Amino acid sequence: MRAVVVALGKIGLPIAAQLARTGHEVIGCDVDQRVVDLVNAGQEPFPGEAQLAEVLADVVGRGLLRATTDTAAAVATAPDLVIAVPPLMVDADAEPDWSILDAVVADIAAGLQRAASEAVVTVSVETTLPVGTTRARIAPALAAGSGLLAGTGFHVVFSPERVFSGRIFQDLATYPKLVGGLDAAGEARGVALYEQFLPDVEVRAMGGAEAAELTKLVETTYRDVNIALANEFARHADALGLDVQQVIDAANSQPFSHVHRPGVAVGGHCIPVYPRFYLAGDPDAVLPAVSRSVNEAMPAYAVGLLGDDVPAAGRVLILGVAYRGGVKETAFSGAFGVRDELLARGLHPVAADPLYDAGELAALGFEPWLPGTPIDAVVIQADHREYATLTPVDVPGARVIVDGRGVLDPAPFTAAGVPVRRIGSPAR
The missing domain is CATH 3.40.50.720 (NAD(P)-binding Rossmann-like Domain)
Incomplete structure (x- = not known):
């Protein structure tokens, strides 16, 4: 399959690398030009993640992973799966600042609009959220920004990251991957896509x-x-x-x-x-x-x-x-x-x-x-x-x-x- 991963931080970049190391074509997106340049050079932009340097050098060298700052253009290529892992920033009282997540969703929506004639893209959000955010905030924003209907023009699922910095590849191969959709068809599609790059674990539909x-x-x-x-x-x-x-x-x-x-x-x-x-x-x-x-x-x-x-x-x-x-x-x-x-x-x-x-x-x-x-x-x-x-x-x-x-x-x-x-x- 073809995939896009948005936000190449300590969670997103290893996920992009995992997709690529299992043979899939991946575009990674980040607003930081330095991160994009290092990824395109096959170099890790942050230290401490086991295996990441070796995996990056391999998958970039084989042409399976490239990076860009243009999220909308990456999504416009009509990938099968878009995984979004933007940070949900919070203040000292842990009150969410939605600005980054909303901006990422807007960019994805713009890409969905351009990709609509070629494919029904599945968007998976892995950023931890208050309950109800995927259905009440993210899906309506994607629909408004793309002019498409959730469930027919695109699918949305929530699949929480369940990994620990420093051992992400190990955790991806250890713990069940949870996928919850807005409807049964979208959830089934999300499960099938995750199964393609997480072959060692159960991918569990959450209903x-x-x-x-x-x-x-x-x-x-x-x-x-x-x-x-x-x-x-x-x-x-x-x-x-x-x-x-x-x-x-x-x-x-x-x-x-x-x-x-x-x-x-x-x-x-x-x-x-x-x-x-x-x-x-x-x-x-x-x-x-x-x-x-x-x-x-x-x-x-x-x-x-x-x-x-x-x-x-x-x-x-x-x-x-x-x-x-x-x-x-x-x-x-x-x-x-x-x-x-x-x-x-x-x-x-x-x-x-x-x-x-x-x-x-x-x-x-x-x-x-x-x-x-x-x-x-x-x-x-x-x-x-x-x-x-x-x-x-x-x-x-x-x-x-x-x-x-x-x-x-x-x-x-x-x-x-x-x-x-x-x-x-x-x-x-």
């Missing part, structure tokens, strides 16, 4: 776009609620002087318990955001709202573990501004909450991250730390692998370490008389 939309929100809201419960257990374990991870591991040793790990923050584009999308449709739900409050309070709780070991106006080093280890992304990172709590307590936060240079840190609102400069304390916010081997020499002057991710080997610090405190673990 409607709303069921597929809700499934993604259930997955992510469950994780947020689970992490909040783990954080509640951790705070109680701190009060009791117990190691919560030992307790959680013991509880999870039987098949009915699946408690996640506690930590300094829940960050990223997904877990802090999608429970808000769920609550938008179910405002009377109690657990998702409470869980968000619990998890949003964890950066302040982590700073509180510094105790009285930091002098007034002391310098506290935040290690890791990325929301998780190995990923250069700060969406809803706990580093912002840690910084703000330190400032509220009259302390002096500085920050370092192996993925960000000093200029990037400053642009994010952090004072960069010059390695070797004495500090009074450390809060580890991201589980970068580099932090596992830190020693007192690396953080001169530190009187206390709060390991918000449980990544640090405490032995060198314990030997030097520097306490290492973890969330839900006795002070060492």
